[in-house]
Amino acid sequence: MSGTHLIETVINGLISGSIYALIGSGLALIYGTTRVLNFAHGELLMLAGYFILLFAVTLGWPLILAAAATIVLIMVLGALLQRVTIAPLMKREDWAFSVIAATIGLSIFLQSGAQLIWGEQYQGVPYFFHGVAVIGEVRMPWQRIAILVVALLVMGICGLILYRTKLGRIVRATAQDAEAALAVGIPAGRVHTIVFAISAGLAGTGAILLSPLITVNPWMGVSYLLKGFAVVILGGLGSFGGAVAAGFLLGLIESVSVAFVPSEWSNVIAFAFLIAVITARPEGLFAGRGA
Amino acid sequence: MSNLTVRSLLAAGIFGAGLLAGAATAQDFNVTIGAVGPLTGPAANTGKDHRQGLELAVKEWNEGKGDYVTKNPPKVTFMMEDTSGKPEVAISAAQRLITRDKINMLIGDTLHSHVTLALMELAPQYNLPILSAEPVSSAIADKVKADPDRYQLYWKGNWNSDGYGTAVHDFYTWAFANGTVDPGDKKIAFVVEDTDYGIANAEKIGDLFKADGWTVAATETVPPATTDFYPQLSKLRDAGPDVIVSVFTVPNSGVAFVRQMKEQALEGSHLAIYYPTKPEFMDQAADIAEGMYWAALTFSSELNPEHKAFSDKVEAEYGNPGTYSTAHAYCTMEIALRAIDAAGSTDPKAIAEKLSETDYDCVVGRAKFGEDHAVQSGPDFIPVPVAQIQDGKNQIIWPENVATAKPQ
Numbered sequence: 116m117s118g119t120h121l122i123e124t125v126i127n128g129l130i131s132g133s134i135y136a137l138i139g140s141g142l143a144l145i146y147g148t149t150r151v152l153n154f155a156h157g158e159l160l161m162l163a164g165y166f167i168l169l170f171a172v173t174l175g176w177p178l179i180l181a182a183a184a185t186i187v188l189i190m191v192l193g194a195l196l197q198r199v200t201i202a203p204l205m206k207r208e209d210w211a212f213s214v215i216a217a218t219i220g221l222s223i224f225l226q227s228g229a230q231l232i233w234g235e236q237y238q239g240v241p242y243f244f245h246g247v248a249v250i251g252e253v254r255m256p257w258q259r260i261a262i263l264v265v266a267l268l269v270m271g272i273c274g275l276i277l278y279r280t281k282l283g284r285i286v287r288a289t290a291q292d293a294e295a296a297l298a299v300g301i302p303a304g305r306v307h308t309i310v311f312a313i314s315a316g317l318a319g320t321g322a323i324l325l326s327p328l329i330t331v332n333p334w335m336g337v338s339y340l341l342k343g344f345a346v347v348i349l350g351g352l353g354s355f356g357g358a359v360a361a362g363f364l365l366g367l368i369e370s371v372s373v374a375f376v377p378s379e380w381s382n383v384i385a386f387a388f389l390i391a392v393i394t395a396r397p398e399g400l401f402a403g404r405g406a
Numbered sequence: 407m408s409n410l411t412v413r414s415l416l417a418a419g420i421f422g423a424g425l426l427a428g429a430a431t432a433q434d435f436n437v438t439i440g441a442v443g444p445l446t447g448p449a450a451n452t453g454k455d456h457r458q459g460l461e462l463a464v465k466e467w468n469e470g471k472g473d474y475v476t477k478n479p480p481k482v483t484f485m486m487e488d489t490s491g492k493p494e495v496a497i498s499a500a501q502r503l504i505t506r507d508k509i510n511m512l513i514g515d516t517l518h519s520h521v522t523l524a525l526m527e528l529a530p531q532y533n534l535p536i537l538s539a540e541p542v543s544s545a546i547a548d549k550v551k552a553d554p555d556r557y558q559l560y561w562k563g564n565w566n567s568d569g570y571g572t573a574v575h576d577f578y579t580w581a582f583a584n585g586t587v588d589p590g591d592k593k594i595a596f597v598v599e600d601t602d603y604g605i606a607n608a609e610k611i612g613d614l615f616k617a618d619g620w621t622v623a624a625t626e627t628v629p630p631a632t633t634d635f636y637p638q639l640s641k642l643r644d645a646g647p648d649v650i651v652s653v654f655t656v657p658n659s660g661v662a663f664v665r666q667m668k669e670q671a672l673e674g675s676h677l678a679i680y681y682p683t684k685p686e687f688m689d690q691a692a693d694i695a696e697g698m699y700w701a702a703l704t705f706s707s708e709l710n711p712e713h714k715a716f717s718d719k720v721e722a723e724y725g726n727p728g729t730y731s732t733a734h735a736y737c738t739m740e741i742a743l744r745a746i747d748a749a750g751s752t753d754p755k756a757i758a759e760k761l762s763e764t765d766y767d768c769v770v771g772r773a774k775f776g777e778d779h780a781v782q783s784g785p786d787f788i789p790v791p792v793a794q795i796q797d798g799k800n801q802i803i804w805p806e807n808v809a810t811a812k813p814q
Contacts, residue, residue, distance in 0.1 A: 235453075329634075334448050377625060
């Protein structure tokens with residue numbers, strides 16, 4: 116393996132990992148606070164992909180405006196979905212499985228709805244950042260570099276909100292004990308909705324960064340959801356920081372494995388690692404750092 | 407009333423009764439055909455094209471515009487179920503069609519080889535003729551060759567991977583000989599989707615190149631619909647292959663691969679298989695794929711007036727132009743309908759026998775089955791021409807006798 120290949124392998128792993136971290140941290144935030152496994156999370160990413168396509172390409176808005184509108188819209192939609200589908204179910208005693216069923220149903224509904232509305236076609240979004248950074252023999256498009264930078268920035272802001280603000284303390288208090296939080300005047304239901312909105316915002320950020328690379332289609336969220344869940348388990352169920360770290364770790368494992376063995380083994384190695392972690396440390400690598 | 411009039415009335419009565427009897431015979435011979443293909447999931451755009459092609463052929467057939475074998479063709483009922491591109495879903499869908507809708511013949515899978523490998527088992531199980539549409543993998547024909555009795559009712563409506571293998575190998579042999587492509591250190595690499603289709607193509611092409619003294623530098627298989635190829639491309643850049651072959655059925659994989667190849671400034675000749683047949687690929691990547699070779703340009707409404715007429719017919723019916731997949735599905739249904747028409751009944755063995763006798767010129771070429779039950783490819787049958795994207799448009803560059811442009 117040449118030095119160039121090694122450097123590119125690490126950078127590629129970090130870039131893939133940043134997307135896994137964005138998706139996984141959203142899922143972890145929801146699970147950590149509400150104990151809900153949201154199987155429709157990938158579809159929020161997909162819808163955000165269509166929103167950025169609409170604003171940035173069809174309407175031709177400037178990138179910043181289009182991105183801001185996409186994130187606001189997807190956060191509102193995330194909150195709305197929580198209020199309409201999940202919140203009513205959580206009032207029941209046996210809500211755990213009904214919520215899983217509801218989010219799976221929601222996922223299928225949103226995929227089919229997107230196919231009906233926008234069709235089966237793969238719709239391209241132009242690169243937002245053009246050109247390729249060349250350092251020696253290492254080549255990396257600015258669009259991919261932007262993924263890493265923006266993802267780190269957004270997750271950093273989320274981390275700051277979660278660990279350094281009053282809102283963050285409220286969220287963490289609700290995560291520890293929703294009933295006790297309610298007893299001291301914290302509106303747990305509203306906190307749950309806010310968490311869904313933040314999580315949708317993270318998925319939306321992922322969609323904005325990814326859409327130029329993967330093209331927008333009704334199924335674009337499916338594969339990322341699987342990786343997102345892997346990250347949540349690896350990082351420790353419900354741990355925001357753990358999910359971020361696990362996302363980068365998973366990306367690096369995949370990238371390094373492709374460098375040394377045929378690509379078909381990449382997922383096998385990544386998920387074998389996941390199984391090994393679950394066996395040795397069922398609570399995940401970074402458990403105990405709950406949302 | 408004169409004797410003449412009585413005789414005339416009698417003759418007219420007998421003639422009329424004969425006509426009615428004939429009509430009754432024709433009406434009695436109804437046939438129900440089912441199809442399964444990917445109507446949702448990453449390959450749904452191809453599944454939609456298949457449905458349009460299949461439906462259009464049935465519509466024309468029932469409206470008296472079909473290319474019939476007999477004077478009393480059957481009336482056809484058609485229905486299609488979704489597979490999502492998954493074998494287990496396809497089996498359930500096909501079983502529904504068989505047991506609930508009592509279909510007389512199944513067309514499936516319309517796209518995927520790995521789904522067809524599962525579906526073909528239903529032919530002996532339910533005594534049902536099955537004709538697959540686009541699947542190519544030689545693994546399907548290998549199963550037929552290994553047990554022809556078991557698969558006597560299964561037929562493969564597309565050529566085998568050998569067709570692609572031979573075309574790609576023969577094209578490059580020609581291109582090396584005339585200096586169009588530099589063979590360099592004789593290293594070939596593959597980036598293909600992890601399906602029987604992708605893997606079989608890589609194997610067949612690799613074997614032919616290895617026989618010529620080439621080495622396979624890498625064979626990278628990725629899940630269908632993958633869009634991040636940077637880890638694979640970094641690896642290939644290190645390996646330095648002289649020829650890179652990519653195989654994907656989902657167009658966004660192709661768009662991403664071609665774009666990322668360019669960003670990584672990979673040297674070496676690149677030949678793409680299948681995905682440039684998709685209109686989305688040319689819409690999104692024609693500029694970045696300039697100069698790329700690809701196979702097989704079997705359908706081109708820009709270069710072939712017959713294909714243009716077919717595409718226009720599809721557009722008039724559905725509001726979108728016809729593609730290779732629409733045309734292939736249309737031909738597959740025509741082959742099925744003509745076999746049933748020729749069999750004169752829905753007897754599975756009779757239909758299979760007539761399928762074996764198929765020799766039919768359709769919009770994508772001449773369909774004739776080989777001993778392995780697969781449609782044959784080559785200059786005398788369905789051609790497998792290699793194209794190059796020149797100035798944003800497809801041009802056939804090989805074989806020379808059908809070339810529309812010289813390679814650049």
